[in-house]
Amino acid sequence: MKLPETRLPLTENALVVxxxxxxxxxxxxxxxxxxxxxxxxxxxxxxxADLLYDPKADVVEIEERFYSLMTGLDFLPNSPxxxxxxxxxxxxxxxxxxxxxxxLESIFETLKYAALIxxxxxxxxxxxxxxxxxxxxxRSTHGVSSGPVSFMQVYDAATEAIKQxxxxxxxxxxxxxxxxxxxxxxxxxxxxxxxxxxxxxSVAVTDEFIKAYQEGRHFPLINPRNGEIVREVPARRLFDxxxxxxxxxxxxxxxxxxxxxxxxxxxxxxxxxxxxxxxEQPLLPFESCNLGSINLSRFVKQGAIDWPRLKEVVHLAVHxxxxxxxxxxxxxxxxxxxxxxxxxxGLGVMGFADMLLKLGISYNTERAxxxxxxxxxxxxxxxxxxxxxxxxxxxNFPAYPGSIWDKAETPWMRNATTTxxxxxxxxxxxxxxxxGIEPLFAVAYVRRVxxxxxxxxxxxxxxxxxxxxxxxxxxxxxxxxxxxxxxxxQNVPQVPEDLKKLFVTAFDIPPEQHLRIxxxxxxxxxxxxxxxxxxxxxxxREDVRKVYLLAHELGLxxxxxxxxxxxxxxxxxxxxxxxVTPRPRPRITRGFTRKxxxxxxxxxxxxxxxEKGLCEVFATMGKAGGCASCQIEAxxxxxxxxxxxxxxxxxIIKQLSGIRCPAPTWEEGKPVLSCPDAIARVLAEAxxxxxxxxxxxxxxxxxxxxxxxxxxxxxxxxxxxxxxxxD
Numbered sequence: 001m002k003l004p005e006t007r008l009p010l011t012e013n014a015l016v017v018x019x020x021x022x023x024x025x026x027x028x029x030x031x032x033x034x035x036x037x038x039x040x041x042x043x044x045x046x047x048x049a050d051l052l053y054d055p056k057a058d059v060v061e062i063e064e065r066f067y068s069l070m071t072g073l074d075f076l077p078n079s080p081x082x083x084x085x086x087x088x089x090x091x092x093x094x095x096x097x098x099x100x101x102x103x104l105e106s107i108f109e110t111l112k113y114a115a116l117i118x119x120x121x122x123x124x125x126x127x128x129x130x131x132x133x134x135x136x137x138x139r140s141t142h143g144v145s146s147g148p149v150s151f152m153q154v155y156d157a158a159t160e161a162i163k164q165x166x167x168x169x170x171x172x173x174x175x176x177x178x179x180x181x182x183x184x185x186x187x188x189x190x191x192x193x194x195x196x197x198x199x200x201x202s203v204a205v206t207d208e209f210i211k212a213y214q215e216g217r218h219f220p221l222i223n224p225r226n227g228e229i230v231r232e233v234p235a236r237r238l239f240d241x242x243x244x245x246x247x248x249x250x251x252x253x254x255x256x257x258x259x260x261x262x263x264x265x266x267x268x269x270x271x272x273x274x275x276x277x278x279x280e281q282p283l284l285p286f287e288s289c290n291l292g293s294i295n296l297s298r299f300v301k302q303g304a305i306d307w308p309r310l311k312e313v314v315h316l317a318v319h320x321x322x323x324x325x326x327x328x329x330x331x332x333x334x335x336x337x338x339x340x341x342x343x344x345x346g347l348g349v350m351g352f353a354d355m356l357l358k359l360g361i362s363y364n365t366e367r368a369x370x371x372x373x374x375x376x377x378x379x380x381x382x383x384x385x386x387x388x389x390x391x392x393x394x395x396n397f398p399a400y401p402g403s404i405w406d407k408a409e410t411p412w413m414r415n416a417t418t419t420x421x422x423x424x425x426x427x428x429x430x431x432x433x434x435x436g437i438e439p440l441f442a443v444a445y446v447r448r449v450x451x452x453x454x455x456x457x458x459x460x461x462x463x464x465x466x467x468x469x470x471x472x473x474x475x476x477x478x479x480x481x482x483x484x485x486x487x488x489x490q491n492v493p494q495v496p497e498d499l500k501k502l503f504v505t506a507f508d509i510p511p512e513q514h515l516r517i518x519x520x521x522x523x524x525x526x527x528x529x530x531x532x533x534x535x536x537x538x539x540x541r542e543d544v545r546k547v548y549l550l551a552h553e554l555g556l557x558x559x560x561x562x563x564x565x566x567x568x569x570x571x572x573x574x575x576x577x578x579x580v581t582p583r584p585r586p587r588i589t590r591g592f593t594r595k596x597x598x599x600x601x602x603x604x605x606x607x608x609x610x611e612k613g614l615c616e617v618f619a620t621m622g623k624a625g626g627c628a629s630c631q632i633e634a635x636x637x638x639x640x641x642x643x644x645x646x647x648x649x650x651x652i653i654k655q656l657s658g659i660r661c662p663a664p665t666w667e668e669g670k671p672v673l674s675c676p677d678a679i680a681r682v683l684a685e686a687x688x689x690x691x692x693x694x695x696x697x698x699x700x701x702x703x704x705x706x707x708x709x710x711x712x713x714x715x716x717x718x719x720x721x722x723x724x725x726x727d
Contacts, residue, residue: 004031008071014430017722021426022082036071041086043067049323053394066320074299075317076427077292080121081324090329091120092290093339094422095276095346099285100151102130102225107151111158113332114172118162120331125173125283127273128152129204132225133181147182149189152196159198171277175255177204178238181221181230187241190251191687200277202558203242204257210552213239240541243548247541248687250566254548255279255558263557265416265526266342268402279558280422280530281346286338289346289527290324291422292317294379297351297433300358305375311382314347318386321345322394322414343397346420346527347383349376351433353440357461357502363439364504364513372437372520376419380524383418390414417526425717425724435717436530437521439514440505441710444483445719456480462489462503469496506534507564511547519554528557535563537646565648582644586610594682598672599663600628605682614649614686616640619679632675639679649687656680 003015004023015035023031023038033041043066050057069075076082078094085092096117098110114124132138134147152174159172174196176186187203190196212219212235219235222228245252260272260282272282281289294313299306325343330336352372353363361367391397391412400406405413421437428435435441444458458480466476475494482492488505489495511533518531533547544561551559591608605619618636621629639652661674672678702718710717717724 002030004034006035008035009073009432010035010430011432013719014432017426017429021722022079022430024087038082039067039070042077042082043070045086045327046081046320046323049326052326065316069313069316069320072298073295073431073433074313075292075294075320076431077320077324078290078422079426081290081292082427083121085327089120090327091122091331092324092328093122093288093330094291095125095281095283095289096122096331096335097125097274097276097283097285097287100126100128100130102132107131111155114155115158115162116331118159122288122331123171123173123277125175125274125276125281126155127175127177127204128186129175129177129180129273130224133223133230134185136223136225147185148176148180149182149185152189152199156196156198172199173275173277173279174199174201175204175274176201177257178206178209179220179222181223183221183238184241187245187252190249191245193249200253200279201251202253202255202275202279204273205254205552207256207258209235209238210549239545239548243541243545246548246561247539247544247563248566250560250562253279253558253560254551255282256552256556259552259555260528260557263526265344265405266399266403269342269399275528275558278423278530279560280348280420280528282528282557283344284338284342286332286334287342287344288330288335288339289344289417289420290321290328291346291348291420292321293348293350293422293424293427293436295351295428295431295433296349296375297354297358297431300355303359305355305359305371307378310378314379314382315386315389317347318345318383318415318418319390321347322387322390341397341399342416343414344417344527345415346422347379347418348421348424348436348525349379350424350428350431350436352437353434354461360502362502362504363517364501364509369513369516369520372517373523376521376524380419380526384413387414387418388412419525420527421521421525421529421531423530423717426722429719429722435710437517438506438532439509440503442483442487442505443489443503444480446484456484458483459503462499465499465503469499506532507536509534511535511539511543511561512550515547515550515554515556515559518551518559519556522554522556531560533559533561535561537563537565539563582641583615585616585640585644589615592686594685596672596678596682597665597667598675598678599661599665600675603632603675603678605679607682607686609686614643614683616643617679617683619675621675628675635676635679639683649683653680653683656683 003019006015018035018038019031023035024033026032043063047059047063047066050059050062080094081092084090098113100106100110110126117124128148128151131148131151132145134145136145138145155172176183183203186201190201209219217235218232219238220229220232223230242252255275264272270284272284275282283289294317299310322343322345325339330339356363356368356371361371388410391414394414396413397416399416400413403416424436440459443462444456446456458476463476466479479492479494483489486492488508489503490500490508514531514533518529522529535543547561548559589608589610591606593604593606596603596605601621603619603621605617607614608616617639619632621632642652643649656676657680659674659676664671664673666672672681702721702723710719
C-alpha cells in the first residue's frame with residue numbers, strides 16, 4: 001500500500017492509519033485523496049449546515065475555520081465523520097442505542113436495524129433486560145424462552161458477518177440488569193473466549209444492589225415479563241461472581257444505572273437503559289451521538305495551559321458538532337427523529353497524558369487530579385456557553401421543555417448534552433497524541449512498519465527529556481532496550497528519578513489514582529467517561545472489588561477493569577527477566593479433578609488455584625506404573641512450576657494442545673490426541689476457554705500488521721495500523 005503525500009505534521013503511524021481506513025481509495029486499495037483532501041471534504045460538508053439557519057452565511061469562511069481546526073490537529077471528530085462526510089454513505093455518527101422489547105418480532109427487527117448501522121460504520125448498544133429469562137413460558141407457542149444470552153449470541157454472529165464498509169468492524173455493547181434472573185449466565189458468558197467476540201458486556205448495577213451487598217442481604221431477581229420475584233440470591237455471592245469474571249477476563253464491566261439516570265437530561269422522554277460500545281455515551285432508545293475530541297497536548301504554552309485558545313477551540317468544536325447533526329444521513333428514520341429531538345453532542349479530549357508531561361506533572365499525583373477537575377470544568381462551562389449562543393440563533397433542542405435545562409435561569413440550550421470522554425483510539429493516532437484521558441501505555445515500544453521491519457521507538461517527550469539531561473544516542477538506545485524488557489522505566493537504573501516519577505505508565509499507577517482521575521473528569525461531563533482501570537498481573541480479586549465499590553462511591557457512571565495477562569491475546573507482551581523464582585505452593589488450594597479418556601486409558605487431571613490464579617496441575621493414569629506415569633508426573637510438575645512462575649495458562653495450553661501420540665481417541669465428540677493434549681483440554685476448561693484445532697490460541701500481535709496491541713475501554717487497539725475491535 002502506498003502512503004499518501006502530505007504537508008501536514010502527521011507521523012508515519014498516522015499516515016498508515018489514514019491510508020488503511022479513512023482516505024478514499026481506488027480499486028487496488030491505494031489512496032486517491034491526500035489527508036488535506038480528506039479534511040477539506042469534511043470541512044466543506046459540515047460548514048454547509050450553516051446555510052440552513054442563515055442563507056447569507058459565509059460558508060467559505062466557516063469551512064476555512066473548520067479546516068484549520070482539523071489540519072492543526074487541535075480537534076478531530078469521531079471516525080465515521082472523517083470517513084463518510086461528503087461521500088455517498090454520509091453516516092457520521094459513532095454511537096447508537098437500539099431498544100429490544102420482549103418479543104421475537106422486536107428482537108429480530110432490532111437485529112436488522114443493528115446490521116444497517118454496522119454497515120454504515122456505527123456501533124450499537126442494547127439492553128437485553130426486558131427479555132424474559134431462560135425457561136420462562138412463551139404462551140403464543142406453548143414453549144419456553146431461550147433467554148437473553150442466547151439472543152446475544154445471535155446478534156454476535158450477525159455482527160461477525162458484516163464488515164462495516166470495508167473500514168470498521170462491528171461493535172456492540174450488551175447490558176443486563178443485576179436483578180435479571182439470567183444474570184449469572186450473563187456474567188460468566190465470556191469466560192468462553194469463543195463467545196461474544198463482537199460484544200463488550202456490562203452489568204447494570206443498581207443502588208439497591210450495592211445497599212444489599214453492603215448489608216449482607218439476599219437480593220431479589222425479577223422476571224421482567226411480569227415483575228414477579230423468581231428467586232433471591234445472596235448479594236455478596238453475586239458480587240463475588242462479577243468480581244471473579246472481571247478479574248479473570250476483564251468482562252463484564254459495570255455501569256451504575258441509577259447514577260446515569262440521575263443525570264438524564266431529558267427524563268420526560270424515558271429512562272436510559274444502555275450505552276454505546278465503549279460505555280461513554282448513555283442514550284435513550286434510537287438516540288445517536290456525534291463525538292469529537294480536543295487534542296490537549298496542543299494547548300500548553302510556555303509551561304502553562306493556554307486557556308484563551310482552548311476556549312476558542314471549544315466554541316468552534318461545539319459549532320462543528322451541532323452542524324454534524326444537520327448534514328448527517330441517518331441509517332433509520334426513528335434515529336433521525338430522536339437525535340434531532342435532543343441534539344446530543346459529545347465534545348471530549350485526548351492527549352491528557354501528553355499535556356501533563358508538557359506541564360511537568362506526573363499522572364500519579366494529586367496535582368494531576370486537580371488539573372483534570374479544573375480543565376474539564378472549564379471545557380464544559382464553555383461548551384454550555386457555546387451551545388446557548390447557538391440556541392439564540394437556531395433555537396433550543398425540541399425536547400427542551402421538561403428537560404433539566406428548562407429549569408435553568410438562562411432559557412437557551414441547543415444541545416441536551418455537550419460533553420463526553422471517548423476512547424479516541426484511531427483519531428489519537430492521527431493526532432499523534434495519547435488516547436483520551438488514559439496515561440501512557442508504554443514509554444518504549446516496538447512498531448512494525450509496512451515492509452515488516454521492526455523499529456524500536458520511544459515517546460518523543462521522553463527522548464527529549466533524556467537528550468536535555470545529556471544522554472547520548474547510544475545510552476538512549478540502551479534505555480529503550482531495557483524499557484522494552486521491563487515494560488516500564490521504573491526499574492531501569494540509568495533513568496533519573498525525576499523522570500521515573502514523571503513518565504509513569506498505566507501499570508505503574510495505582511487503581512485508586514486511575515479512578516480519581518476519572519472521577520475528576522466525570523464531575524463535569526454531561527455524558528460519561530471512557531477509562532480503563534489497569535491492574536498488574538499480580539492483582540487480586542479483592543483489588544477489583546475495591547475498585548468497583550470506590551467507583552460507585554465516587555459517583556462514576558461506569559467502570560472497566562483490565563488485569564495484565566487476563567486475556568489470551570496479550571495486550572502488550574512484556575519481556576520477563578531471567579531467573580524467575582516461582583511463588584511457593586500455598587498451604588490451602590481449591591480446584592477440581594476431571595476424568596478424561598485417552599488412548600492410553602483414563603487420565604485423572606487435578607487443577608488447583610490460589611488467590612493469584614492457577615498454581616498447580618497433577619495427573620495420574622488409571623493404570624499405575626510404567627513410563628507413561630513417570631512422564632505424566634514430570635509434565636505435571638513442570639506445568640505447576642510454570643504456573644507459579646507467572647507463565648500464562650494460555651501459553652501452556654498452546655504448547656501442549658495438538659501433541660499427538662500413536663493412540664488418539666475421542667471424548668465427548670472431540671479428539672484427544674495424547675495425554676499432554678488431554679491436560680491442555682482440562683486446563684482450558686479450568687479457565688473457560690475453547691481450543692479450536694484450526695486456530696491455536698494466539699498470545700500476541702495485531703491481526704492486521706503484527707504490531708503490539710493495547711487495551712482501551714475494553715477494546716483492543718493497534719497504534720501501528722489503527723486496528724480496533726470496537727472503534
